[in-house]
Amino acid sequence: MTQINAPVTPDVMTLPRKLPEGGKINIVGLTRDQLREALITAGTPEKQVKMRLGQIWLWIYHWGVREFSDMSNLAKDYRALLAEYFVIEVPLVVNRQVSSDGTRKYLVRIAGGHEVEVVYIPEAGRGTLCISSQVGCTLTCSFCHTGTQKLVRNLTAGEIVGQVMLARDDLAEWQQPGAPKNEVRLLSNIVLMGMGEPLYNFDNVRDAMHVVMDGEGIALGRRRITLSTSGVVPEIARAATEIGCLLAVSFHATTDAVRDTLVPINKRWNIKALLDELRDYPKLSNSERITFEYVMLKGVNDSDADAKRLVQLIKGIPAKINLIPFNEWPGSPYERSDWDRIEAFADIIYNAGYSSPIRKPRGEDIMAACGQLKSATERGRKSAREIAAETGA
Numbered sequence: 495m496t497q498i499n500a501p502v503t504p505d506v507m508t509l510p511r512k513l514p515e516g517g518k519i520n521i522v523g524l525t526r527d528q529l530r531e532a533l534i535t536a537g538t539p540e541k542q543v544k545m546r547l548g549q550i551w552l553w554i555y556h557w558g559v560r561e562f563s564d565m566s567n568l569a570k571d572y573r574a575l576l577a578e579y580f581v582i583e584v585p586l587v588v589n590r591q592v593s594s595d596g597t598r599k600y601l602v603r604i605a606g607g608h609e610v611e612v613v614y615i616p617e618a619g620r621g622t623l624c625i626s627s628q629v630g631c632t633l634t635c636s637f638c639h640t641g642t643q644k645l646v647r648n649l650t651a652g653e654i655v656g657q658v659m660l661a662r663d664d665l666a667e668w669q670q671p672g673a674p675k676n677e678v679r680l681l682s683n684i685v686l687m688g689m690g691e692p693l694y695n696f697d698n699v700r701d702a703m704h705v706v707m708d709g710e711g712i713a714l715g716r717r718r719i720t721l722s723t724s725g726v727v728p729e730i731a732r733a734a735t736e737i738g739c740l741l742a743v744s745f746h747a748t749t750d751a752v753r754d755t756l757v758p759i760n761k762r763w764n765i766k767a768l769l770d771e772l773r774d775y776p777k778l779s780n781s782e783r784i785t786f787e788y789v790m791l792k793g794v795n796d797s798d799a800d801a802k803r804l805v806q807l808i809k810g811i812p813a814k815i816n817l818i819p820f821n822e823w824p825g826s827p828y829e830r831s832d833w834d835r836i837e838a839f840a841d842i843i844y845n846a847g848y849s850s851p852i853r854k855p856r857g858e859d860i861m862a863a864c865g866q867l868k869s870a871t872e873r874g875r876k877s878a879r880e881i882a883a884e885t886g887a
């Protein structure tokens with residue numbers, strides 16, 4: 495009978511609980527704070543929540559576990575409770591193609607039946623995952639395949655983190671119990687250079703990157719993440735202060751007249767406005783150089799005069815210039831610059847003191863190269879009127 499007077503430990507099953515409306519909550523993509531709140535709502539006693547959160551986080555993001563029933567250091571009742579409230583879901587890979595150069599392209603399906611593409615590029619001693627932030631894009635860069643597709647919707651933070659997780663599944667890169675910690679990572683870097691404009695889905699991209707950077711989980715450092723933007727000037731400083739990742743800018747032209755046609759967001763924020771904003775980025779984010787992406791289009795932006803203007807324009811900004819040979823897609827209105835031209839352009843930049851790597855086209859045989867991504871399910875094409883409205887023309 496001594497039991498009767500013993501202090502009562504709060505039992506998770508007896509606390510008031512509110513079942514999630516509209517189905518179970520996907521844990522993937524919740525920030526630590528959001529997950530903490532969700533665990534409390536589900537009935538986790540406040541006193542235990544810190545420990546439970548830490549355990550669940552490790553299971554999901556360190557060990558790659560997808561079932562609560564496998565979380566062996568949690569009580570059986572608690573695992574059942576979690577399964578009642580939550581799921582651990584990543585987007586479904588509906589097609590996987592491997593290029594002759596080892597590049598892997600995944601077509602993944604997300605809620606609503608939409609599809610986005612994810613590309614893994616293996617390199618010596620490392621590997622880069624190119625992830626998408628939107629289905630389609632509101633912008634209409636004239637050389638970009640995604641730009642011909644309407645914006646369908648923003649991806650959720652869970653769908654963005656999920657792209658990293660499904661690639662780690664495919665690469666079998668989750669930590670195995672008892673195995674030594676991986677020193678060399680197959681997936682060591684992330685670039686937000688897939689479909690969509692990441693700065694137009696800022697909050698979800700930021701939350702997703704915080705999950706990916708978390709040291710108790712996937713643990714990719716902030717300098718291993720590069721966000722590429724077409725130049726959404728008012729959001730650039732937030733990328734520095736709220737994410738702290740590296741920045742790449744789709745520059746592509748050295749006069750406003752040409753940039754207006756290639757990257758129409760230039761009509762809203764022109765070259766001067768963009769460069770003024772970029773000058774503060776390295777200090778704000780405490781990082782090194784900004785990458786200026788420059789797609790090489792025959793006879794459009796590839797002259798010696800362009801190269802000279804480019805180095806003048808970026809003077810004073812710690813930068814490297816990444817030259818991207820144009821990747822053609824069916825119906826694309828441009829041609830790739832000749833190789834001699836690209837090299838001559840690179841030389842001028844290099845001689846002015848900037849690093850000027852030429853991006854090696856990867857995965858061309860499976861249409862996985864930069865700017866070729868477009869989901870197969872969304873056939874909607876922008877009308878001339880929509881394009882004019884979106885670009886403020």
Ligand code: SAH
Nearest residue numbers: 638687690691722723724744787820821865
């Ligand atoms: N929306 C963002 C990120 C996605 S695009 C942005 O525009 O920066 C990633 C990079 O691929 C950008 O520099 C983009 O300009 C470039 N790109 C788009 N289409 C391309 C193509 N067909 N060939 C080469 N690069 C392309």
Ligand code: SF4
Nearest residue numbers: 631635638641690724
């Ligand atoms: Fe959108 Fe970037 Fe393509 Fe421009 S280059 S249409 S911003 S995805």
